[in-house]
Amino acid sequence: MRLLDERCLGGPTYGVLQMQDYLLDEGYQVNHKRVRKLLRLMCLQAIYPKKNLIRLG
Template identity: 65%
Template sequence: MRLMDEHYLEHPTEGVKRMRDFLLTLGIRVNHKRVRRLLRLMGLMAIYPRRNLIRLRQAKYIRPYLLRDLQVVRPNQVWAIDITYIPVPRGFLYLTA
């Protein structure tokens, strides 16, 4: 546990799998479940950058509106789709219609 604590202080962004790989390089045979349990017991968890979904990004280029002067006169001449996302605890899901 001391080695894990020292490694965490040097690399706080590394998670369970990299911690397991570090211990394997030292010759300590351990699986990811045990590493996860020990890290939880010590109160350590990887520091990840926060998601920034609010920041609006500017478009790289302007997409032309192709239907501006088009006269729709028959079925199946124009199709459309809408995509949105639904926030869930582990990220988000796409919803298309």
């Protein structure tokens, strides 16, 4: 959980699948379901671009 927290504070743009890839590179064998569960437990969310409502007109 410490690695997830450090990674989210450094750049909160990683979603579940990118976070899983990061943990696999670090040597942890994790499933995407486990990563999703841990991120929800820690109340962390990825930051995604929002819709540009002005241009939709």
